[in-house]
Amino acid sequence: MPFDPSWLIHIGAALLLIAYAIRDELKLRLLIIVSTFIYIAYYYLAADPPLWDAIITSALMIVINIIVLGQIVLERTTFRLDPDEKALFDAFETLTPGQFRRIAKLAAWRTSDEADGVILTREQEPSDSLFYIFEGTISVEKADRRFRLPEGNFVGEVAFVLRRKTTATTIAPRGVRFVEWDSKALRKLSDKYPNLGNALNALLTRDLARKIGASYRPDDAMPADKQSEALLETAQSAP
Incomplete structure (x- = not known):
């Protein structure tokens, strides 16, 4: 039975909902990044040709969240202190x-x-x-x-x-x-x-x-x- 890409939408949305219910910003950002990767997989597999506009937009969202994630890590750890x-x-x-x-x-x-x-x-x-x-x-x-x-x-x-x-x-x-x-x-x-x-x-x-x-x-x-x-x-x- 071929894989139905529509399941990716449901999985991504579920992770996004869980993320918004979490108060810890570090975990929230991590789940958002994982959810966005799943959405990108859907945009690539669900259509021929892939939905490049949606993929690019989602990739930019991942980059922004990774930057913020790095700031959160620096706020909470002594990483890079001599x-x-x-x-x-x-x-x-x-x-x-x-x-x-x-x-x-x-x-x-x-x-x-x-x-x-x-x-x-x-x-x-x-x-x-x-x-x-x-x-x-x-x-x-x-x-x-x-x-x-x-x-x-x-x-x-x-x-x-x-x-x-x-x-x-x-x-x-x-x-x-x-x-x-x-x-x-x-x-x-x-x-x-x-x-x-x-x-x-x-x-x-x-x-x-x-x-x-x-x-x-x-x-x-x-x-x-x-x-x-x-x-x-x-x-x-x-x-």
């Missing part, structure tokens, strides 16, 4: 991979190469940048006291979130790797994507709370009787 970016993404625990990619595009990766170190922020001065210490330890100076802040911390988050002057001077010694974002560009991105902005603020607030609960060891030069007081003060006024 090792450093993947390590940085682990620190941005409140962001999705897609949100992180947008922030990563604005990031400037830097290494301190100055003998006296690179000044990231100055106490009681405006800051135009947000920093993340990727490798190494920086020094934090406040009210003539000095502390060390290890990698895995943000610098300038209070100034960024509250839009005020920084509360400490921070210096990245030679060899320290850090990531820098322009504050204005980051705020503009947050305004454009409110969910991203909320996730970023939650991350920075969490980082500040962790600093308040932590104890960073002061330099040996600090008098011992001042250490506990200074640790608390620095955590409460983290840069």
